[in-house]
Amino acid sequence: MKLEKTTEPTRRRYDDACGTALALDLVGERWSLLIVRELMFGPRRFGEVRANVPGVSANLLTQRLEGLEAAGIVRRRRLPSPANVQVYELTEWGLESEPIFEAMVRWALRSPAHDPSLFLSPASLMMSLRALFDPARAGGWTARIGFRSSGDVFVGTIADREFRARREDPAAADAVFSGEPGKLIGVIYGNRPIANAEAAGVLSVTGNRAAAERFVTLFPFPAKVSG
Amino acid sequence: MKLEKTTEPTRRRYDDACGTALALDLVGERWSLLIVRELMFGPRRFGEVRANVPGVSANLLTQRLEGLEAAGIVRRRRLPSPANVQVYELTEWGLESEPIFEAMVRWALRSPAHDPSLFLSPASLMMSLRALFDPARAGGWTARIGFRSSGDVFVGTIADREFRARREDPAAADAVFSGEPGKLIGVIYGNRPIANAEAAGVLSVTGNRAAAERFVTLFPFPAKVSG
DNA sequence: CTGTATCCGTGTTGATACTG
DNA sequence: CAGTATCAACACGGATACAG
Numbered sequence: 466m467k468l469e470k471t472t473e474p475t476r477r478r479y480d481d482a483c484g485t486a487l488a489l490d491l492v493g494e495r496w497s498l499l500i501v502r503e504l505m506f507g508p509r510r511f512g513e514v515r516a517n518v519p520g521v522s523a524n525l526l527t528q529r530l531e532g533l534e535a536a537g538i539v540r541r542r543r544l545p546s547p548a549n550v551q552v553y554e555l556t557e558w559g560l561e562s563e564p565i566f567e568a569m570v571r572w573a574l575r576s577p578a579h580d581p582s583l584f585l586s587p588a589s590l591m592m593s594l595r596a597l598f599d600p601a602r603a604g605g606w607t608a609r610i611g612f613r614s615s616g617d618v619f620v621g622t623i624a625d626r627e628f629r630a631r632r633e634d635p636a637a638a639d640a641v642f643s644g645e646p647g648k649l650i651g652v653i654y655g656n657r658p659i660a661n662a663e664a665a666g667v668l669s670v671t672g673n674r675a676a677a678e679r680f681v682t683l684f685p686f687p688a689k690v691s692g
Numbered sequence: 693m694k695l696e697k698t699t700e701p702t703r704r705r706y707d708d709a710c711g712t713a714l715a716l717d718l719v720g721e722r723w724s725l726l727i728v729r730e731l732m733f734g735p736r737r738f739g740e741v742r743a744n745v746p747g748v749s750a751n752l753l754t755q756r757l758e759g760l761e762a763a764g765i766v767r768r769r770r771l772p773s774p775a776n777v778q779v780y781e782l783t784e785w786g787l788e789s790e791p792i793f794e795a796m797v798r799w800a801l802r803s804p805a806h807d808p809s810l811f812l813s814p815a816s817l818m819m820s821l822r823a824l825f826d827p828a829r830a831g832g833w834t835a836r837i838g839f840r841s842s843g844d845v846f847v848g849t850i851a852d853r854e855f856r857a858r859r860e861d862p863a864a865a866d867a868v869f870s871g872e873p874g875k876l877i878g879v880i881y882g883n884r885p886i887a888n889a890e891a892a893g894v895l896s897v898t899g900n901r902a903a904a905e906r907f908v909t910l911f912p913f914p915a916k917v918s919g
Numbered sequence: 920c921t922g923t924a925t926c927c928g929t930g931t932t933g934a935t936a937c938t939g
Numbered sequence: 940c941a942g943t944a945t946c947a948a949c950a951c952g953g954a955t956a957c958a959g
Contacts, residue, residue, distance in 0.1 A: 477930080480810050481813075482806070482807060482874060483797075483820070484796060484799075484801045485797055486726060489725060489726075498712060499716075502710070519707060519708055520706065536803070537803070558802060558917040562799050564795035564798070569792055570711030570712055571711070572711075573714040574714070577764075578714065578763070580709060583708055585708070585710060589709070592710065690785040750921095751952085752951075
């Protein structure tokens, strides 16, 4: 028998009044932000999060979800009867961490170290689109664009110079992209013709083709740093 | 016999094409962002960084500065002859990480876990001001406000609905605040009268008093989350 | 003073196996 | 599917010693 360590014998904190340090105390531990990212577009189950955060082990995911829940960022909920499964979702405040992701994506993609061939989760795809969306290019355009990607579905809405995304059936969207997240983002990042990707068989577009063609021009990829 | 570990036997990376994950690979290690924060307003020496990032040990600081340099975020420079000391400064791209800090500060300060009584570095003070600055409240006002805080000096400039800050002699500013960072930010966060803090002897204001009074109203503190 | 290079105790991480 | 248990390897933080 050994001494009980209640939960935190010496939790590793920054003792710093700076908001940055506090943010790092809240979500700065390894994996935490990637877990929040997966919850950003709606509730997810344990296994769904795990499958989309490559490399995280089950015990760490458990610990992080507990920590995020204790911090008031994540809430655990049980879906009503027919489903009756447990899901994790962001609290209102957790959802408000979104600008952190946008800033990180915009900044990090300028690094020469970025490797677009690595795994990309559907949520990461949508987050990237939000981060790179250029309101000026959208002008007054309004559209609903659907995505079917690795079994996940989203509808992205462009209206009032804003781009929002939700997990939602894309059947009623103006146009729908289907394909792996990495392939979809490749068309947008590379500013390459959709037809080429379709010919390569890695992507398909249904619905209003002109809308799809216009959509992919709204996300300028940031210039790489000179180094 | 064992393999030589050149420098990084198994560097701990997220193998994820998401910009968020890349940002965390770049600056997600413990201490890294707080080090960048200290460099955000100009070059700093090793000891200055160490003194303003409470708890970081010398060897960790060395490691992090090396890593940040290798990533192209920090540059090492030797000041010309009379000084002839080595300083660390952000690269252009490193400087562009600033929006990440603003987003983190704005989000984290809503946490009930924020403890304003902890240590606050002068750079953190200026970062907080940038994060909380409200362009609408500034309107068309133009002013230069100086800060003398823990041996550090800054000038904050309000113009064109923007607030910028640099390490600079505040002698020529319209008004100058002097005092510890925690006390200065307390007046702004708490929206308390300057006179009270002066009476308590923790702060002093010189120059145009009306400008100082107006200045402190431009940084609305975000509402705490209900939890 | 400005770092750099060790060693060491401890806590965290990650792989695997396992349980309900 | 949703976690828990175990354990080896590693990272962290502190101390100390050392170099320019």
